[in-house]
Amino acid sequence: MTKKANWLTTSTTRRQFVLGSSSVLACAALPWPSLASANDKAVVMPELRGRNFNLDIDYQMVNFTGKNRIATTVNGSLPAPILRWKQGEKVTLKVTNHLTHDSSIHWHGMILPSNMDGVPGLSFAGIKPGSTYEYQFDVQQSGTYWYHSHSGFQEQTGLYGAIIIDPAEPDPVDYDRDYVVILSDWTDEDPADVYAKLKKQSHYYNRQERTAADTWNDIKDKGVAQTWRDRKMWNQMRMSDRDISDVTGATYTFLMNGQTPEQGWTGLFDKGEKVRLRFINAAAMTLFDVRIPNVKMTVVAADGQNIEPVTIDDFRIGVAETYDVIVEPESDKAHTIIAQAIDRTGFAYGVLTPDINMKAELPELDPSPILTMADMGMNHGAMNDMSMMDMSGDMGHQMDHSMHMAMATKMGSGKAGYGSNMPVTHKDTEFGPHVDMRAEMPMSKLDDPGIGLREHAEKYGRKVLTYADIHNLYQTPEPREPDREIQLHLTGNMARYMWSIDGIKYADAEPLVLKYGERVRFTLVNDTMMNHPMHLHGMWSELETGDGVRIPRKHTVIVQPGSKISYLVTANARGRWAYHCHLMFHMMSMFREVKVI
Amino acid sequence: MFKVLTLFIVITYVNISNAAGMIDDPLLTMVKVDQLELSDSDKNTWDAQAWIGKDLNKLWLKTEGELTSSDVEEAEIQLLYSRAIAPYWDAQIGWRHDLKPELNRDWLAVGVKGLAPYFFETDIALFIGEHGNLGVRGQFEYELMLTQKWVLSPEIEVNLFSKNDENVGIGSGVSDISAGLRLRYEIKREFAPYIGVEWNRRFGNTADFAQQEGESRTHVNWVAGVRILF
Numbered sequence: 001m002t003k004k005a006n007w008l009t010t011s012t013t014r015r016q017f018v019l020g021s022s023s024v025l026a027c028a029a030l031p032w033p034s035l036a037s038a039n040d041k042a043v044v045m046p047e048l049r050g051r052n053f054n055l056d057i058d059y060q061m062v063n064f065t066g067k068n069r070i071a072t073t074v075n076g077s078l079p080a081p082i083l084r085w086k087q088g089e090k091v092t093l094k095v096t097n098h099l100t101h102d103s104s105i106h107w108h109g110m111i112l113p114s115n116m117d118g119v120p121g122l123s124f125a126g127i128k129p130g131s132t133y134e135y136q137f138d139v140q141q142s143g144t145y146w147y148h149s150h151s152g153f154q155e156q157t158g159l160y161g162a163i164i165i166d167p168a169e170p171d172p173v174d175y176d177r178d179y180v181v182i183l184s185d186w187t188d189e190d191p192a193d194v195y196a197k198l199k200k201q202s203h204y205y206n207r208q209e210r211t212a213a214d215t216w217n218d219i220k221d222k223g224v225a226q227t228w229r230d231r232k233m234w235n236q237m238r239m240s241d242r243d244i245s246d247v248t249g250a251t252y253t254f255l256m257n258g259q260t261p262e263q264g265w266t267g268l269f270d271k272g273e274k275v276r277l278r279f280i281n282a283a284a285m286t287l288f289d290v291r292i293p294n295v296k297m298t299v300v301a302a303d304g305q306n307i308e309p310v311t312i313d314d315f316r317i318g319v320a321e322t323y324d325v326i327v328e329p330e331s332d333k334a335h336t337i338i339a340q341a342i343d344r345t346g347f348a349y350g351v352l353t354p355d356i357n358m359k360a361e362l363p364e365l366d367p368s369p370i371l372t373m374a375d376m377g378m379n380h381g382a383m384n385d386m387s388m389m390d391m392s393g394d395m396g397h398q399m400d401h402s403m404h405m406a407m408a409t410k411m412g413s414g415k416a417g418y419g420s421n422m423p424v425t426h427k428d429t430e431f432g433p434h435v436d437m438r439a440e441m442p443m444s445k446l447d448d449p450g451i452g453l454r455e456h457a458e459k460y461g462r463k464v465l466t467y468a469d470i471h472n473l474y475q476t477p478e479p480r481e482p483d484r485e486i487q488l489h490l491t492g493n494m495a496r497y498m499w500s501i502d503g504i505k506y507a508d509a510e511p512l513v514l515k516y517g518e519r520v521r522f523t524l525v526n527d528t529m530m531n532h533p534m535h536l537h538g539m540w541s542e543l544e545t546g547d548g549v550r551i552p553r554k555h556t557v558i559v560q561p562g563s564k565i566s567y568l569v570t571a572n573a574r575g576r577w578a579y580h581c582h583l584m585f586h587m588m589s590m591f592r593e594v595k596v597i
Numbered sequence: 598m599f600k601v602l603t604l605f606i607v608i609t610y611v612n613i614s615n616a617a618g619m620i621d622d623p624l625l626t627m628v629k630v631d632q633l634e635l636s637d638s639d640k641n642t643w644d645a646q647a648w649i650g651k652d653l654n655k656l657w658l659k660t661e662g663e664l665t666s667s668d669v670e671e672a673e674i675q676l677l678y679s680r681a682i683a684p685y686w687d688a689q690i691g692w693r694h695d696l697k698p699e700l701n702r703d704w705l706a707v708g709v710k711g712l713a714p715y716f717f718e719t720d721i722a723l724f725i726g727e728h729g730n731l732g733v734r735g736q737f738e739y740e741l742m743l744t745q746k747w748v749l750s751p752e753i754e755v756n757l758f759s760k761n762d763e764n765v766g767i768g769s770g771v772s773d774i775s776a777g778l779r780l781r782y783e784i785k786r787e788f789a790p791y792i793g794v795e796w797n798r799r800f801g802n803t804a805d806f807a808q809q810e811g812e813s814r815t816h817v818n819w820v821a822g823v824r825i826l827f
Binding site: 192195196197199200201204207208209210211212213235236237238432433434435436493495496498499505506507588589 | 620621622623625627652653681682683684685686712714715716741742743744745749786826
């Protein structure tokens with residue numbers, strides 16, 4: 001480690017560094033050298049190829065923070081080995097559990113029989129300690145996917161890895177070299193303790209709360225009366241506009257391909273090469289905003305499925321989503337890959353370089369996002385009452401969007417690909433001590449980049465990917481209209497740290513029953529202030545981005561705070577499937593069984 | 598009382614294995630020592646709460662009291678069943694027992710505890726005593742974040758009674774009001790030392806009883822202590 005990252009060789013410890021970087025002010029105050037270097041040697045992730053795989057789940061000592069901790073890994077590797085399959089082949093995976101607890105592996109995004117899906121209690125009984133489960137299925141699709149444990153909190157403690165499936169036909173994507181970039185969050189704490197802390201004090205990990213100084217600055221800028229009005233709604237609702245992530249850099253170390261920010265992951269490339277980066281968000285609780293400063297990224301696949309290429313500067317990747325991008329970096333310098341946590345309390349970091357000795361500039365973190373009333377799904381009238389409107393800023397931008405989207409929806413009239421026209425209604429089960437808010441006027445936010453990214457185009461000239469940009473590369477094979485629509489509300493009580501769907505948690509819920517062959521529109525309404533990445537197992541979520549001809553297929557869909565979003569599901573896979581928010585500490589209760597009979 | 602405490606501790610201990618699984622609503626315990634403080638007079642106080650339970654139903658233990666170098670002057674304990682009734686509010690019902698001063702007093706306690714709009718932590722309780730005495734206590738606290746670690750916390754407590762109870766120095770009407778201002782530094786969420794000032798004034802008959810005992814109506818004390826959560 002002769003060339004230990006020099007931007008970290010300050011007197012502060014790593015933990016102080018990560019915490020210190022959590023506010024822009026602190027960033028400015030800290031010594032923030034502009035050069036960053038990566039590891040001396042590029043870390044090569046283990047990769048397994050073929051049709052037969054032996055995967056051993058076991059405990060493994062790791063050290064990300066200076067303290068030894070026990071992780072759960074596959075074949076002793078964190079992340080787990082990359083599995084490289086070929087579309088059309090049958091794969092056999094013998095998974096042996098050496099833990100003292102039950103384990104499982106779920107192949108995220110794979111279309112397969114339900115008993116191969118790896119969800120204990122739904123697909124199978126789980127893998128008992130000391131026993132082996134043999135997974136076997138035909139690989140029907142191609143692209144970038146991932147796998148992870150679906151038992152306990154094992155995913156948080158390291159049990160995740162990438163799947164790359166090479167297509168049977170020639171790849172429509174042209175590239176010279178490809179890398180998996182798997183993002184994750186690590187905590188030295190026992191995840192059960194993290195969960196308990198959130199239940200006792202939901203703001204436990206939030207060290208970016210509104211302070212008296214913020215209020216003082218508001219008063220100086222806007223006067224007492226306006227500040228009072230601005231604060232009124234939040235104060236009455238007893239909610240914080242600084243509540244971005246439940247679990248933050250206060251306990252998390254963010255990893256890129258298993259490397260801490262100090263280590264940095266390194267990817268090498270040769271002059272003139274097109275590099276395909278396969279981004280996977282394998283974090284338990286962290287959405288990331290990814291960019292490579294001064295390098296345009298062309299997104300070619302979302303959740304493993306090819307899309308019409310779209311060139312952007314930034315993209316947000318929800319927990320469990322994958323994006324493949326093509327970059328053609330200038331060959332005379334090293335380039336930083338930075339994945340900022342959505343709340344800016346830290347980042348995962350890597351370097352793309354033609355020469356291992358080159359250094360890359362580390363950009364400043366973007367400012368931490370602040371929630372607006374629109375993120376609460378408040379209607380226009382209520383917002384006017386509360387005088388929350390600074391129409392020139394964030395909100396004005398958004399209102400334009402929502403009006404634009406409202407028109408698009410009207411024109412589409414609820415046709416396949418255009419989303420729902422159904423009125424939003426709150427069920428009786430949504431009222432009670434377990435639900436703290438309901439979005440009164442949830443807006444479609446397909447072309448809203450989301451909190452913390454909305455100003456990027458205006459302020460920095462950076463184009464941010466939105467769901468509205470995503471169109472399937474191919475025509476929708478089955479452009480059927482939906483037979484019916486299911487509206488589900490994502491609900492919770494932030495302070496009590498309770499989560500549910502329609503106000504009913506998984507333990508008390510009946511399964512959603514779909515008839516084999518029917519096509520159903522799922523409309524999700526987010527009645528909370530958090531982003532929820534919703535994942536349906538076993539069947540594609542055909543995201544209605546306003547294109548009836550080329551409907552993109554996803555397995556995980558971010559539902560933004562106070563918004564609604566729709567996708568179509570053809571119930572073409574019999575059995576019992578899991579459907580849930582992929583944030584680890586929301587999942588246990590914000591979960592439904594989907595039964596296709 | 599001892600049995601209840603033992604049971605509480607046993608349940609707490611057994612709980613450790615319970616939270617380890619993938620249960621959405623594990624049985625949890627929390628202990629919150631809000632005040633554990635010394636003052637510039639010979640009067641030191643504690644105010645602590647603990648609960649065991651799940652999301653919507655909990656068993657609460659509250660205790661507060663005052664001790665001097667020579668003796669425990671006041672001590673009160675409440676054991677309450679607590680049930681969530683609204684997003685930010687719990688209804689609490691149970692037993693209040695005053696161990697000091699002198700004569701033991703038992704009360705039925707009925708109250709609401711929660712977070713009022715504008716982030717006022719609120720605990721209002723009605724106490725129904727053995728001899729038909731009614732008491733009402735209101736406690737309100739606000740937390741002003743000066744920085745992410747420095748928190749200024751004003752609080753106020755008001756006690757009212759329907760009858761005199763001269764044996765324990767309680768007079769009818771508003772018996773006393775206390776107001777405090779504490780500045781704490783959160784070294785960790787779990788551990789925060791603080792300094793503060795506490796103003797207390799007795800009214801009406803309560804004040805008269807106090808004066809008969811040679812105590813004054815009004816006290817102003819500097820305090821220093823720690824706040825502990827786990």
